[in-house]
Amino acid sequence: MPRPFRILSHLILLVACLMLTLAAPAGASSVRVLTVQGAISPASADYLLRGIDKAIDDQAHLIVIEMDTPGGLDSSMRDIIKAILASKVPVATYVSPKGARAASAGTYILYASHIAAMAPATNLGAATPVELAPTDGDKPTASDKPTQSDKPEAAKPADTPTGDPKMRKAVHDAAAYIRGLAELRGRNAEWAERAVREAVSLSASEALELKVIDIVATDLDDLLKQLNGRVIKMDGQTVTLNTAQIEIERVEPDWRSRLLAVIGDPSIAYILMLLGIYGLIYEFSNPGMLFPGVVGGICLLLGLFALQVMPISYAGLALMLLGIVLMISEAFVPSFGALGLGGVAAFIIGSVMLIDTDLPGYGIPWMLIVPVAAATALFSFFVAGMAIQARARPVMTGxxxxxxxxxxxxxxxxxxxxxxxxxxxxxxxxxxxxxxxxxxxxxxxxxxxxxxxxxxxxxxx
The missing domain is CATH 2.40.50.140 (Nucleic acid-binding proteins)
Incomplete structure (x- = not known):
């Protein structure tokens, strides 16, 4: 071939390679790593759902969810599982680092993933659902006292769980749900049902022996090394993973996820709701101030938004509001402390009842309830009383x-x-x-x- 034609052919080949490189989706040869630490909440669900959708749009090769969780809300857990089941990109859930756990809701997510992996010195299980509040809404899945199995053999699950009919219904539903996930992924369904009915737990080595998980890896690099060449079934098709020398992209929570995580904390939501109530009371007492009303309205809406995704007790919320009304009434109707003391008692009882403390991360601590109750009482007895005295003084101007x-x-x-x-x-x-x-x-x-x-x-x- 003449030299000019050879040069032209090389140029055409080079241009074609460049065009193919530019046309290739960003992340097509990358691993997206999403990290979840703490309770499974609406904020973590929003972060994972958007991360999975973005990885699918960018045609990433693999999604890895690094997880360390004590459990979380049932509705958030199911949203995450639905996204994993519908994902067109393989999802590997990795319980990491050493000392982490995938308790309760984390066990369900681990079972739903295409690949289940754990680091040494980690554990999973204790997936018995616990109802936080007597409502028909979201129920967090957590265990009161997780137990460790004495032997790695999988025993036959209990036929009938203890508790009232409503609790038995929740346990049966959760057992059927995790059994379905286990059968879908070809994992140990008998032990999964025991984790729900008997709240048993497993270490990483025992989980691998019982075929509850697929891999035990010391770190992310070790995990990707073991996954290289593994064949995964997805929607009736097989996908061969090629994770050798692959690019790793970590996706951190953005401002939206961080905001949801902050206001989704029960203690923060509790404070926001009280600030909103105080701001509106001050605005109604002094019309035209505007600032307390605007700030109070925003805080109240943010607090109510956070509480509506939590399993709250409306009886506890009503007691809190009644306590605030009684304490404020003490300033207007002197009752020698009867209304004020009754209001403080109602406020404290309502705060304790607002959210149960069985699930780690979803209770309102006493160290917050007591100071807030004391501050509210002082506000009612002294500040409101001084305002009433000021109103009783004769008008001096105007x-x-x-x-x-x-x-x-x-x-x-x-x-x-x-x-x-x-x-x-x-x-x-x-x-x-x-x-x-x-x-x-x-x-x-x-x-x-x-x-x-x-x-x-x-x-x-």
């Missing part, structure tokens, strides 16, 4: 201060004339004739005209 002010008639008058009030000349009206120099007192004001009457106290003296 138009209202003119009512009752003394004055002197400047000229004889039948019904209308002029008078000096507070060193100023005012147009005045009187029902009776008044002589010059008569002492009068203002009884009403109509714009720039004052209604006056003789000052009987001065006349009598």
């Amino acid at each position: 138009a209202e201060e003119m009512i009752g002010a003394p004055g002197e008639i400047l000229a004889d008058m039948e019904h209308e004339g002029w008078a000096r009030v507070h060193g100023e000349q005012w147009r005045v009206r009187s029902k009776a004739p008044l002589a010059r120099g008569s002492r009068v007192r203002v009884r009403a004001r109509h714009d720039l005209i004052l209604d006056v009457e003789p000052d009987k106290e001065i006349d009598h003296v």
